[in-house]
Amino acid sequence: MSDTHAQSVAFVRETEIPPAPPPVTETGAVKWVRENLFSGPFNTIMTLLGLYVVYWLLSGLIPWIVNGTWEGSSIRDCREIIGDTGGGCFAVLGERWNQLLFGFEYPSELYWRPTLAFVLLFIAVPQVLFINLPRKLLILTALYPFLAYWLIWGGSLLIPTFALLGLAVGYLAFQRGEHVNFAAGLAAFVVGAAATWWLGGFVTAAFPNLLALEPVESRNMGGFMLNLILGIVCVSLSLPIGILLALGRQSRMPLIKYVCVIFIEFVRGVPLITLLFVANVVLAYFLPPGTNFDLILRVIIMITLFASAYIAEVIRGGLAALPKGQYEAADSLGLDYAQAMQLVILPQALKISIPGIVNVAVGLFKDTTLVSIISMFDLVGMIRGPILSSTDWVGVYWELWAAACVLFFVVCYGISQYSQWLERQLQTDHH
Amino acid sequence: MTIMTDPPRDDGFRLGKLISDTRYRSITFQVITLVLLVLGIGYLISNLLANLADLGQDLSYDFLAAPSGYDINQQPIPYDSQSTHLRATIVGALNTLIVAFLACVTATVLGVIAGVLRLSKNWIISKLMAVYVEAFRNIPVLIWIIIIFTVVANVFPQPRDFRGEEATASPLFGVIAATNRGVYVPRPYFTNGFGLTDEEALSQGATDADAFELAATQGALLDWLVILAVLAGSFFAARAILNWANRTQEATGKRPATFWPTLAVWIVPITLVCWFMGLSWEVPELRGFNFQGGILMRGSLIALWLALSIYTGAFIAENVRAGILAISKGQTEAAAALGLRPRRIMNLVVLPQALRVIIPPLISQYLNITKNSSLAIAVGYMDLTATLGGITLNQTGRAIESILLLMLFYLTISLLISFFMNIYNNSVRLKER
Numbered sequence: 021m022s023d024t025h026a027q028s029v030a031f032v033r034e035t036e037i038p039p040a041p042p043p044v045t046e047t048g049a050v051k052w053v054r055e056n057l058f059s060g061p062f063n064t065i066m067t068l069l070g071l072y073v074v075y076w077l078l079s080g081l082i083p084w085i086v087n088g089t090w091e092g093s094s095i096r097d098c099r100e101i102i103g104d105t106g107g108g109c110f111a112v113l114g115e116r117w118n119q120l121l122f123g124f125e126y127p128s129e130l131y132w133r134p135t136l137a138f139v140l141l142f143i144a145v146p147q148v149l150f151i152n153l154p155r156k157l158l159i160l161t162a163l164y165p166f167l168a169y170w171l172i173w174g175g176s177l178l179i180p181t182f183a184l185l186g187l188a189v190g191y192l193a194f195q196r197g198e199h200v201n202f203a204a205g206l207a208a209f210v211v212g213a214a215a216t217w218w219l220g221g222f223v224t225a226a227f228p229n230l231l232a233l234e235p236v237e238s239r240n241m242g243g244f245m246l247n248l249i250l251g252i253v254c255v256s257l258s259l260p261i262g263i264l265l266a267l268g269r270q271s272r273m274p275l276i277k278y279v280c281v282i283f284i285e286f287v288r289g290v291p292l293i294t295l296l297f298v299a300n301v302v303l304a305y306f307l308p309p310g311t312n313f314d315l316i317l318r319v320i321i322m323i324t325l326f327a328s329a330y331i332a333e334v335i336r337g338g339l340a341a342l343p344k345g346q347y348e349a350a351d352s353l354g355l356d357y358a359q360a361m362q363l364v365i366l367p368q369a370l371k372i373s374i375p376g377i378v379n380v381a382v383g384l385f386k387d388t389t390l391v392s393i394i395s396m397f398d399l400v401g402m403i404r405g406p407i408l409s410s411t412d413w414v415g416v417y418w419e420l421w422a423a424a425c426v427l428f429f430v431v432c433y434g435i436s437q438y439s440q441w442l443e444r445q446l447q448t449d450h451h
Numbered sequence: 452m453t454i455m456t457d458p459p460r461d462d463g464f465r466l467g468k469l470i471s472d473t474r475y476r477s478i479t480f481q482v483i484t485l486v487l488l489v490l491g492i493g494y495l496i497s498n499l500l501a502n503l504a505d506l507g508q509d510l511s512y513d514f515l516a517a518p519s520g521y522d523i524n525q526q527p528i529p530y531d532s533q534s535t536h537l538r539a540t541i542v543g544a545l546n547t548l549i550v551a552f553l554a555c556v557t558a559t560v561l562g563v564i565a566g567v568l569r570l571s572k573n574w575i576i577s578k579l580m581a582v583y584v585e586a587f588r589n590i591p592v593l594i595w596i597i598i599i600f601t602v603v604a605n606v607f608p609q610p611r612d613f614r615g616e617e618a619t620a621s622p623l624f625g626v627i628a629a630t631n632r633g634v635y636v637p638r639p640y641f642t643n644g645f646g647l648t649d650e651e652a653l654s655q656g657a658t659d660a661d662a663f664e665l666a667a668t669q670g671a672l673l674d675w676l677v678i679l680a681v682l683a684g685s686f687f688a689a690r691a692i693l694n695w696a697n698r699t700q701e702a703t704g705k706r707p708a709t710f711w712p713t714l715a716v717w718i719v720p721i722t723l724v725c726w727f728m729g730l731s732w733e734v735p736e737l738r739g740f741n742f743q744g745g746i747l748m749r750g751s752l753i754a755l756w757l758a759l760s761i762y763t764g765a766f767i768a769e770n771v772r773a774g775i776l777a778i779s780k781g782q783t784e785a786a787a788a789l790g791l792r793p794r795r796i797m798n799l800v801v802l803p804q805a806l807r808v809i810i811p812p813l814i815s816q817y818l819n820i821t822k823n824s825s826l827a828i829a830v831g832y833m834d835l836t837a838t839l840g841g842i843t844l845n846q847t848g849r850a851i852e853s854i855l856l857l858m859l860f861y862l863t864i865s866l867l868i869s870f871f872m873n874i875y876n877n878s879v880r881l882k883e884r
Contacts, residue, residue: 069576
């Protein structure tokens with residue numbers, strides 16, 4: 021080997037070759053297309069099939085939208101305008117938007133009230149959804165339900181005011197009582213709230229028309245507004261009930277545990293429709309003779325019970341996913357049950373449960389369309405009933421159902437995107 | 452070893468201890484709960500009794516034995532308007548089970564395909580599947596059911612469009628006719644089966660139409676039982692082949708080829724039996740104003756079936772995708788390093804592990820299908836909700852009894868499905884220590 025040395029090599033390059041660009045087929049769009057669309061015979065077939073499906077969808081959809089008309093007051097007008105271009109008759113949306121959104125019995129001069137309530141929702145909700153907003157704004161959230169009730173249903177402002185006042189007094193009493201222990205706080209809450217409501221009853225009876233808006237009956241609610249009301253109210257009410265049920269199911273006290281288990285399994289085992297039938301025809305049998313409960317209230321009760329059973333199962337999953345050490349750590353700090361749950365367990369369990377809770381919320385919001393089956397005129401009920409059976413618009417299916425699909429898709433997709441964002445925000449295990 | 456941190460001091464019982472002493476507190480709470488519960492239920496029941504007394508009613512299930520007086524448009528078992536409400540209930544329950552079963556099967560197939568395709572490297576396909584999943588997950592199933600029902604009722608041709616020389620519509624493959632009344636599919640029957648022809652029935656002493664029909668029905672039932680038995684036999688034979696292959700592999704290290712024997716075990720017996728019993732198809736034919744013969748799958752059934760399958764398929768697709776993603780890539784790579792081919796990696800390594808993640812949510816999807824089938828009432832499919840919870844309830848006014856039976860039925864089905872699926876779930880579960 022000793023006679024092998026540098027000089028015997030004919031040529032040694034002393035500079036580096038400047039990096040050459042990769043071949044055209046291995047860069048940019050071409051490479052991407054080759055790898056992702058045409059990497060093999062099977063893949064190519066799939067791509068072509070996919071392209072055909074896309075073409076088929078768009079070739080139906082684009083002319084329908086582009087050639088569609090927003091003019092005209094009935095399907096016959098529409099047919100004249102469209103001719104045979106394959107366009108849609110969107111005029112029905114222009115003419116009936118108010119019925120789709122508010123139902124057909126809500127007084128049209130009062131549309132501003134639910135609209136205002138809906139706009140105020142965007143002031144009340146962000147501080148719940150986005151954790152980095154100032155906590156003080158939560159006061160707005162607490163005020164919102166009462167304000168929204170007053171705006172949508174009308175009547176005297178005193179009723180929601182005293183409802184709120186009762187809760188506030190109860191909360192103050194709870195804070196006093198909690199110094200002794202949680203149970204005492206709870207008792208103080210009940211006593212304080214009940215006393216205020218009782219007193220409030222006299223005051224509202226004395227001034228029935230103080231700051232009163234024109235009242236609107238529950239049965240006049242309809243359209244997408246009804247879906248939103250049912251969805252928002254039932255989800256917000258079912259969260260606390262669901263948490264209690266989940267804790268009850270984990271309890272070491274057999275009686276409480278089995279009551280919760282039976283309730284949850286029963287509600288989850290039957291379809292929502294049967295519960296709505298209960299709200300519609302059976303619930304009245306179980307109320308004192310002569311009481312006439314509002315149908316919306318009955319439906320809200322049943323849907324809330326339904327949703328809380330599902331939320332309870334989701335939260336149970338979150339509770340079970342917590343390491344046992346967390347419970348033991350809370351015990352070793354000397355926290356009692358209520359403190360341990362509030363300060364240690366629930367914050368973590370709820371964080372784990374967020375995706376599940378949002379799934380339940382989205383599912384529930386979609387399920388609010390089922391009330392159309394017990395002849396309430398929500399969005400689906402409006403379309404199927406008054407609009408499609410009117411002589412002006414008989415046969416305009418696609419436009420109406422597409423509008424319904426868009427409304428639901430926007431809300432549900434929005435919620436699920438938010439939950440994914442929140443999951444990323446709450447992710448504490450960085451990797 | 453347990454250390455008592457709070458040794459009980461025996462200083463007698465005080466009333467305050469009911470709350471402050473952990474030994475008594477849970478009992479106190481439970482007693483309070485029990486009292487509240489009993490009071491609450493007692494209040495509701497006393498209201499119920501008072502209300503029923505006001506109406507002059509009582510709780511009784513006698514109405515189930517009374518003639519129903521209404522027709523049902525799909526009858527898996529013989530039924531007419533003179534039959535009892537109980538029979539109407541059973542017909543409704545069978546209809547529920549039929550649509551739920553059909554939808555479970557197709558939803559699983561659809562969901563698995565969509566879930567796998569959404570992970571495909573093909574950009575167009577994965578995006579298309581994403582659109583499918585998001586569109587169906589975010590729009591209520593009731594809307595989908597109604598939309599598909601509208602398609603069947605308005606887009607499909609009328610039966611008369613199939614008629615004549617210049618027919619605008621033609622049956623699919625010549626045998627399946629999709630009309631706006633529903634889809635007519637061929638009906639299988641056996642020319643040489645156990646069912647008696649009219650002459651044979653006559654020779655055995657049958658005299659009236661009912662007896663002829665009875666002979667034919669019983670024979671047909673027997674034919675299908677035979678088919679079912681043969682299929683079950685094939686199933687066990689295929690399992691035996693698999694076990695034998697496993698044993699041979701354990702003993703010798705060589706795995707015998709099982710594909711052809713298994714295929715033969717599945718196909719040969721059933722073909723032989725079908726040939727022997729003379730399997731024939733009654734193809735729907737256009738006669739008069741409508742198609743005659745074959746099985747009519749009504750628009751409502753089709754709408755419900757398709758909508759439930761496509762809707763739930765989107766959810767199953769997400770479960771499948773999550774299950775496959777939950778298997779770390781290292782598993783696939785390790786299997787590949789051992790020299791396994793892609794298909795065997797999927798079958799032996801990825802799928803068995805992914806199934807553990809997929810099956811529990813799959814169970815709840817099956818339950819959801821069964822429960823969502825109650826939406827049939829929106830399109831007029833006569834399932835249990837429409838018969839017992841709809842017409843029977845309205846005719847007899849027996850709201851409490853009907854709703855109670857309805858709930859019990861769904862509850863039983865739910866518990867049964869989750870019971871059997873949990874058994875399966877346990878068999879594929881990760882076995883630790």
